[in-house]
Amino acid sequence: MTQDPRWQPLATARPKMSQSWWQWISSRDSLTQRLVQAAGERRFNVRLLDERSGQPYHDEAAALGLMDGRRAWLREVALCVDDQPWVVARSVAPLVPRRSAPFAGLGETSLGSWLFRQPDLERGPIEVSQSPRPIHGESGIWQRRSVFRHDGWALLVQEAFLPQMCRDLSLTP
Numbered sequence: 001m002t003q004d005p006r007w008q009p010l011a012t013a014r015p016k017m018s019q020s021w022w023q024w025i026s027s028r029d030s031l032t033q034r035l036v037q038a039a040g041e042r043r044f045n046v047r048l049l050d051e052r053s054g055q056p057y058h059d060e061a062a063a064l065g066l067m068d069g070r071r072a073w074l075r076e077v078a079l080c081v082d083d084q085p086w087v088v089a090r091s092v093a094p095l096v097p098r099r100s101a102p103f104a105g106l107g108e109t110s111l112g113s114w115l116f117r118q119p120d121l122e123r124g125p126i127e128v129s130q131s132p133r134p135i136h137g138e139s140g141i142w143q144r145r146s147v148f149r150h151d152g153w154a155l156l157v158q159e160a161f162l163p164q165m166c167r168d169l170s171l172t173p
């Protein structure tokens, strides 16, 4: 049984990280836009790792109020600068009968570029966790999650901030 991340309110992370890192973890606008700006002349791209319907993890289902065992839409990407992953993201959305998800099939277009165009978009509180299991071979990675809501859809968006991002931006973690 894989260990669920221990999700905590965002504020609990503040004393554990530098101001510069906090600015990233606590931001509520589009992470894609922030990464594009931070990349400057370097190339930003979304690398699609997986998109399918499947079983969410227990903590993901709980965050979405999904009964255990219910299938969901799953998407995993790496947000890369000069082909180096800076953020790994995993998004989960309950399937809605007789409706196709308008955010499905985005491919290597950022989910955020669609989400932040929705006028009635709501974003729930950000929670954080330090990954219990290695991500891209590195442990203790800061992860955050929040639930976006739009037009009857709910999307749990989870982002893991990789040490490569810290190094490339010369940030202190």
Ligand SMILES: C=C(O[C@@H]1C=C(C(=O)O)C=C[C@H]1O)C(=O)O
Binding pocket: 029, 030, 031, 032, 033, 046, 075, 076, 077, 079, 087, 089, 090, 091, 109, 110, 111, 112, 113, 115, 157, 158, 159
């Ligand atoms: C929610 C956003 O979308 C980003 C892009 C994602 C994708 O393309 O799957 C997933 C999570 C985010 O890092 C954002 O830009 O803030």
